[in-house]
Each structure stands twice: as C-alpha cells, then as structure tokens.
Amino acid sequence: MQHDPVTARDPRMLHPDWKPEDTLIALLARNAREHPDRVALRERDHGIWQQTTWAEYLDEVLSLAAGFEAEGIGPGDIVLVTGDNRARLYAATLGLIALRAVPSPAYSDARPEELLDQMTREGIRAAVVEDQEQVDKLESVRDRRPELARILYDDPRGLGDKAPAGASALSDLLARGRARLKAEPGLRDDLVSRASVFDIAVLLHSSGTTGAPKGIPLRHGHVLSGVRNAAAAGYFREGEEHMAYLPMAWVGDFSFSIAAAIELKFTVNVPENQETALHDLREIAPTLYFASPRAWSAMLTRVQVGIAETSGLKRKLYDHFMPFALKLEREKLEGRSPSALQKLWRGVGDAVIYGPLRDQLGLRRVARPYTAGEAIGEDVFLYFRALGLNLRQFYGQTENCALAVAQSSEDISLTTVGRPFPGVEAKIDESGEILLKGGNIFDGYFENEKATAESLRDGWLCTGDAGQFDADGQLVVLGRLSEVMHKADGTRFIPTYLENRLKFAPAIRDVCVIGKERGFLSAIVCIDFSAVGQWAQERGIPYTSYAELSQRPEVVDLVRGEIARLNAAVPAELSIDRFVNLHKEFDPDDGEVTRTRKLKRGVIDARYGQIIEAVYEARDEIEYEAQITYETGETGVLTRTLKIGDLKGGQH
Template sequence: MQHDPVNMAQAQALHPNWRTEDTILARLAQNAAEVPNQVAMRERDHGIWQEYTWADYLRAVTEFAAGLEARGVKPGDVVMVIGDNRPNLYFAMLGAACLRAIPSPAYADAPTEELAAQMEREDIRVAVAEDQEQVDKMLEAKGRWTHLDLVIYDDPRGLAGREPPGVAGFDAIRAEGAARLKADPGLAQALIARPTIHDTVVLMHSSGTTGAPKGIPLKHGHVLSGVRNAAAAGYFQQGEVHMAYLPMAWVGDFIFSVGAAMELRFTVNIPEANETALHDLREMAPTLYFASPRAWSAMLTRVQVGIAETTGLKRRLYDWFMPRAMAVERARLDGKPGGGGLTHWLGEWLIYGPIRDQLGLGRVKRAYTAGEAIGEDVFLWFRAIGLNLRQFYGQTENCALAVAQKPEDISLTTVGRPFPGVDMKIDEHGEILLRGDNIFDGYFQNPKASAEALRDGWLHTGDAGQIEPDGQLVVLGRVSEVVEKRDGTRFIPTYIENRLKFSPYIKDAAVIGQGRDMLTAIVCIDFQAVGQWAQEHGVPYTSYAELSQQQRIYDLIAGQIADVNAHLPHGLSIARFVNLHKEFDPDDGEVTRTRKLKRNVIDDRYGPIIEAMNAGAAEIDFKAQITYENGQTGSLDRVLRLSDVKGAA
C-alpha cells in the first residue's frame, strides 16, 4: 500500500512558524548555488580521500531521485537504506526525500528476521543496500516479505554484471535519472521543490526494548528546528568538520551528518571502515566530535594501554602530569578556580597536546557525550587533556537536540539547560516533558502510542528527572524502570548499572532486585581493559570465558562494585554478582542495537543464575546458549562462580 502524504492544513496548524518551502533539499540547492566548489563530503577509499563538492552532492541526489522515480517510487513510499556510512547511501536517502518518499535506515548488523519484520511493518518495496552482504540479507528477507521488488546496491564487488533478478546498481539507477534530467532540463529543480517542510525526511525507530520498534517520522521542519535551536545555543557552528561514523540508523547521525551539515555547511568526513575510524580520525581533524560514554571510555582505555607499553620516561611524565591535571578539573567540578601556570603549559606541550593529536582530537572545539551517564574519571580525564567535553540530552522523538551543557556548565550529575526554542518541565510524577518545533508529531501508523507520548502539546519523554535551582536538568532514568525490592525500597536499575559501567573493567551490567530481598548483578567484563590488567598482574587466560572466571578477576570486579556501593543509598548495595562468560549480544536478543538491555530476555535466559545468587550458592553449572556465525544456535555447559561483595548493606 502507498502511505498517505501529509495533510497540509493539519500540518500547518500544528507548526504555524514553519515556512512551507524551507526544506533540507532547499538548503542543499542553496549551498550548491552559493558555494558549488566547496567540499561537502569526503570519503576515505583504499587510503585515498575522495571529495564531493556541494554541486556534486546536488547532482547525485537529483539524478538518483529521477532514476528512483523511473522505477516507480511514489510519495509516501518507504525506502529501506542499510549499510555503513557511505556517500551514496546519504545521496539515496535525500533522493527518496525529493520524491516525498520516506527513507528508513536500518542497522547494518541487523539480522534477516529483523529486517523482514521492518519491511512488513512499513510495506517496503524498494531497498538500498551497501554491498553484497546486505543484498544477500535483502534477498533472504524476501522469503518472508515477498513484496520487495527492487534492491539497489552501492558497492559493485561481487554483484556488477551478475545481478540477480530485482537487483540493480546505484550507478545504473543514477544513470537512468541523468538521462531523464538531460531530456527535461527543468526536472532537477522541480524535484528539489517537491517536498515541503511538513514532509517526513527520515523514518527513525525506537530501541524496541519491550517489543517491536516504533517508527519515528521526522519532518524537514523538525530537523531544521532542532539544528537551528542548537546552533543558537552555540552547540554547532558554521563550517564544522565532522566525522560520520555513527550508525546511519541512529538519529544522531542523520542530525549531524545531514541536517546540520546542510544548514551549516559542514564538511562531512567518512572513514574507510568502522575498524579504521579511529585511525582515519587523525587525518580528518574534526572540529566537532560526539561519542557515547562507552566510546569515550574505550578511547581512554586505548591510551592507558599504550602508556603502559611505552618507554619509561614517557610513562613517568604521564604519571606526573595527568594526576595534577585531573586534580585541577576535579576542583573546577567543585566550583573552585584552578589551572594555568607553568605546570599546565609544560603539560600541554609534553603530554596533553600530543595525546589529543594522537587521538585525532587536536582541532576539536566542541566535544559531546550523551545516551547514558559518563564515569567521573573518564569525564575528568578528557577535560584534563584540554577537551571541553560536555553532556547533552535528547531522544529520537526530539531530533536528539533538546538539552545541553554550556561550556561553563561543568557537571557530572546534570545534562544542562534546554536549547532556545525548547520548553521543559517536570510533571507531578517526576517525568520530563518537552515542547518545541523539534518535537515529532507522532509515531508511524501507531495512534495509540502517539496519544500516550504527545499530550496537550507536550512530549512525555518517559524519563524521570529533576531541575536543579540553577535550571540544569538531572536525568534519573526511565519512569517505567522504577521498581521496588521486597521491603518496598524503590530504585532504578539503569541508574546503578550506569555507575557500574563507569569502571573501565565493566562493559555491561544488569542489576536485578525487583520483588527480592537483595540486589544482585550480572556483569560482563571489558575484555580489553581486564585483559590488560591480567597481563600486568600475571593472570593467565586463553579466552573471554576463562578470563571472566579467574578468582583475581572476581576480586577486581568486587572492588569496583564495592566502590559503587559506597555511593548508593542504604539498602541499595549490590550484595552478590556473577561475571558472565560472554558479553551481552544484540544478535542473542539480550540488548538492542544501541545496547539497551532487554530485561525480559535477561531475566528469562539467566533466571537460573539469578535464583542461584539469591539462594547464596557459590557456583552454578549453567547451560549457556550460543549463536554461531551461520545463525544456528547451540548450548555449552559453563561453571560460573557466584561471589559476594564485602560490606554490602
């Protein structure tokens, strides 16, 4: 079925401040007209940077749009886009938007069953895939969703000249479109002018922690409003240099790499592969950089591992300067002045500047983190080397742009103040409510969920929070995750889990205690950081599973948990824990693609471990489910230690 185009009268009434012709495509056309030869996008391909000017960008989008239309794509059709960050995939999304069709990005590592379910929910007939691997998944998904008519591929390796029925190359579609544009000189301009600010420019999706992901349509107006609000707050600036490495299915990538890039003329840099992103970062030298707390922590771990392996002089210099810089930042966190002087100057010359340069962050002026709480040591370390790292808060429903810290707002517990154009309040239940032109208008074909989320003009975020006297927001966790122990003590598992993950040795954790007498935790160690610790302390191992069960590793993790317990209210200490034999895996259904816990899966799969911890057992013979690379599943018997945490109250 074809989805109904937007009802213009209703849309205009909902957003009276929006101008109909003010679209992301109009911004692209304006950039191509005013700075045609300025580089808009760069991609590292086989070690060589390929550049696309704004004129190139516009030509690719309109040619692909014309070719897509020739293949039957109509207004309201949903077009799936899947793969890693690639110029042609961005061109494809905006080409679909020219036709008032709706690009729907999917996570590159999503298995076939998830993709087929998304196709069925969104009635997808056309998909754009990065390479042969993704094309194979599309064709396999046709076994369940038979209405997929056309798959367009970007990378020709293994496909060019051998296309199965219903498969065509991006270049071939673009060539068809170029022929149409040549025959009709006014078509390119007409394609850019077709969409209005009230049309959906991208269809994002919720995490799906408790069921099927919900579609979240973001219109041109939502995205541009969010970007302009952020720019007014100094969050973005004109002409930023940005690295597009986040998953294309995550709202942040579209907002940064497309929305803000069009509005503020970013230069968007695309790494050769996810595996080379940190290496390529040095050559890109971005001015703007966003990473999740997990990614910042992994970057810090990489530096610490490198320092441990470097020469004695370099290690001694690092060990002398960094604690002093950290102490200065900790004092600033407490509102005390500090820094400057000869020590800081020498540290900048010998340690901080070289580290920033080695990481590729030497030119970064705006560094951000969001998604969950960040550990104090991680936060302070990056600030200590000269990055003004700040936190922000947002959701897909508000274009990920709602609240952020100002440069002078140095705080671990808050996420800042609302952007200009965004209203915020806390309701009587402690839920964070937001209002503004960047707030979406409702879920995709889901009026019930839309009515629950949008009430009286306010977005009910589902997050619990409080506003400090200085106007800064504190995010406590999901309202729906407030649970009680057997004795009635209330707690939010996510709050405790995030603090456990402040430790460099803990990658994931699930805290269990609802309806029980005590809190227990399932811990997934960070293999790199714990492996480095084991190497330094003479702990032998051959695999993740073996390392996780070593007694000295249990002692290490118990110490990390005890540190967290010391800062938790009485009655909410973690009493017992297990080091799991594996990481939580989205392919096993334990976490979402954005690594949010699926608690029902955790509770069900690891129920025997949870019961054994609560019963006081010292170990458990656990039959572990495993998933092989071919998608088949099996089981493996594991003996897992169950450990107490000293001093838990």
C-alpha cells in the same frame, strides 16, 4: 498532500509558523548555488580521500532522485536504507527525500529477521543498501517479502553478474538519472521544489527494549528546528569539520551528518570503514565530535595501555602532568580559578603531554566534543576535560531529533545534562517525568495512535525519563520512569542509575541489576574482554576464552572491587549484595540488548532465570547449560560453571 501515516490532522495546523519551502533539499540547492566549489563531503576510498563539492553533491542527489522516480518510487513510499556510512547512501537518502519518499534506515548489523519485520511493518517495496552482505540478508528473507521488488546497492564487489533478480547497482541508476535530467530541462528545478517542510524527511525507530521498535517520523521542520536551536546555543557552528561514523539508523547521524551539515554547511568526512575509523579520525581532525560514554571510556583505556607501553621519560612526564591537570579540573568544578603559576605550568603540560595526546587521538582541532546516550563516568569525563577538551553532556531522544538539552561551556557539572536549548521548554510533572516542548518534537509514532496518545499530551513530549532540576536550574536525569522498581521491603530503585555507574569501570562492559520484589539487589555482569584481557596479561593470569577469563578468581575479585566502590557511593539500601560474571557478553543477535546496547530486561530475566535463582539461593556457583549456535546454524549446549560473588558475607 499524500496520506500522512502519523496524524489525521494536517501538519500545517500543528506548525503554522513553518515555511513550506524550508526543506533540506532547498537548503542543499542554496549551498550549491552560493558555495558551488566548497567541499561538502570527503570519503576515504582505498586510502585516498575523494572530495565532493556542494554543486557535485546536489547533482548526485537530483540524479539519484530522477533515477528512483524512473523506478516507480514516489511520494509516501517507504524505502529501506542500510549499510555502514557511505557518501552515496547519504546522497541516496536525500534523493528519496527530494521525491517526498521516506527513507527508513536500519542498523547495518541487523539480522535478516529484523529487516523482514521492519519491511513488513512499513510496507517496504524497495531497498538501498551498501554491499553484498546486505543484499544477501534481504535475499534470504525475500520469499517471505515478495513485495520487495527492487534492491539497489552501492558496492558491486561480489555481485556484478551474480546479483539476484531485482537487484542492481546504484551507479547504473545514477547514470540513468543523469540522462533523464539532461533530456528533461525542467526536471532539476522541479525536483528541488517538490518537498515541503511538512513532509516526513526520515522514518527512524525506537530501540525496542520492550517490544517491536516504534516508527518515529521526523519532518523537515522538526530536524531543522532542532539544528537551529542547537546552533543558537552554540552547540554547532557554521563550516564544522564532522566525521560521519555513527550508525546511519541513529537519529544523531541524521541530525549531524545530513540536517546540520546542510543547514550549516559542514564538511562531512566519511571513514573508509569502521575498522579504519580511529586512524581516519586523526587525518580528519574534526572540529565537532560526538561519542558515547562507552566510546570515550574505550579511548581512555587505549591511552592508558599506550602509556604503559611507552618509554620511561614519556611515562614520567605523563605521570606528573596528568594528575596535575585532573586536580586543576576538579578545582574548576568547585569554582576555584587557577593561579598564574598553575596556568603557566598548565601551558607547559599542553606542549609536552596534553597537546600531543589530543593529536594522537585525532582530537587536536575539536572545539565542540560531546557525549550523550547514558551517564558518563566521572573519571572519564574529568580526564578528557583535563586533556584540554571542552567535553560536555547533552540529552535528547529520537522523538526530539536528539537535540533538546545540553551543558554550556560555563555550566559544566558531573551530575547534570545542562539546560534546554533556545526554543525548547522543559518541565517535571507530578510523577517526576521529564516533559519537553518545541518545534523539534515529533508529531507522533508511525501508524500507532495508542503510543502517540501516551507520549504526546497537550503538545508536551512525555520522555519516559525520571528527572529533576538542581538548585542552579540544570536538568538531572535519573533514569527511565518505567524502570523505577521496588525491593521486597518497598525500597525504590532505578536499575539504570546503578548500571550506568558500574559501567564507568573499564572492567565492566554491560551489567543488569536485579532486585524487583527481592530482598536485596544483585547483578549479572559482562566483563569487557579487551580491558580485562589486558589487565590479566599484565599480571600473568592465563586464559583461553571470554568464558574462562570471566570466571578466573582474580577477575571475580576485580569485579567485586568495582561493585564495592559503587556500594560505598550509594545509600546502603541500594547496595548490590551478590553478582555473577556471565560467560559471554550480552548480544543484540541474541535479543538481550538492542543495537544501541540498551538492555531487554524481559529477555534477560527469562534466559538467565536459572542463574538469577541461584544468586538468590545463596549458592557459591551454578552449573549452567548455555545454548550456542554454530556458524552452520546448528545449535548445541555447553555446560559452564559460573562463580557467584558475595559482598555481604552471605548475610541477607
């Protein structure tokens, strides 16, 4: 077995029940053998859906593997993979896995410096990318990473004869691989059988909220355990129609679009691009659909805007049937069953409002809709359940393949995330931390013994999340344990708990709650430009930019109202007394949030320290000099007047 960058122990000792031949590649070959003509992949290209069967999928994977091997890529080599969802990038990922090489995905919008850091940390010498944009990013840092010898791209537009040295098309490598398979009769079976269940299938990464992202290696056995546990809980079904639109660098995409898709023979549908994803969703009509709370909220906003612009009769029907359905859903959560008349009227509503809306959103066939990543707003959660979707929450991290705990159809709650899947154990330790154990739990971080020792204790994963079990035995997630803070008077608070509740409001895209060692809590708010812009337009409120809109008195009052609603729902000592609307959104390119939009508090505290001090000095506004970077790379300064809102009348 090649050098294992995770643990000095042989993984066979850690997982004695795993079968060596139980791999993603072997399962892909099984699908090709047993269901050669069933559709495995669909990809929309220039408006036309192109289909790939399981037999064709396996052929492409093995041809790419043969081509990669001819390029010198082999066991243990870590290869960067970056770009938007593309069928060939999935095939290339599996081709690397077949060689026992390790794909290391990066977010498609990662900056060149981020890619350079990842390649340097992991000793990366080759990259598989989507298009010219990604090639250009790598080329811009290549002088600092001369070890990057090969760049293989899927989309040749803009490249062709202009491709830099060492860069070539995946299609050319595919052709060479096919020729190799034809010339070497035993190679195909050899490639299918090389991987072991103990091999690392993918090297994913933590969000990096407090420093450099940590590498999270997941073995074949980990991801297959996670998928099988989820299937045993009814979370996945065989033959699902799935839409692959989540970032390929996110654990959920690997678990859904590759591992679960192969194990359970999903048909994976790849949209043409991110801009057409909502349109493509309606054509796909998936049976399984995951979206973040932020995405569900945006979908609700889109519906509300559409209803506001529709005809009078449709609006009247909507205004009657939606409140009725929401009332029924609340009664269900309280344990009350609908009457026969309510069921009949619900059926009428499904015919005239709920069903057509689900169809318009592309969700008419979704039987298993899910949300995770952060808390979802009560109004958003109830709305989609009232619409007839069995929306459920789940809980997981990259370290457990994102598949650990979920609500069942019978255990719907607004405050919990459900129960552990079969094969997963959960407990709360003396400090209030959630601990998990199971075959889906990773073995340790990439070449980071210290972080591994902190996260794994006696086989238990220390999630870093504070939690508790409710009276019914369901898990309640309170927030990050590391983010438990105290005000100057010793009052304990978890910023993420308050932030997530504030982000339920359509007007608020991001928020950072401040208050550690302070006399009261405050907030830096980033408005949702789209939602607030629509709101302002309906009221005839003029604006020319995000910065101007955020400081309009009406918008400051709008945000004040949202914070007041939060304050009414939490203990008085956790109320937010003052706030400021920032002149811009938090930006991952500025290092303020991660690519998954988790706050980097240290960066925010340092960058906006002047604003924070003004909030605590009881000032009404601040003249803030904002650093800006132009497209040319040159920097400048713009002075912004930021209004500071107060909810306590200045009494602190």
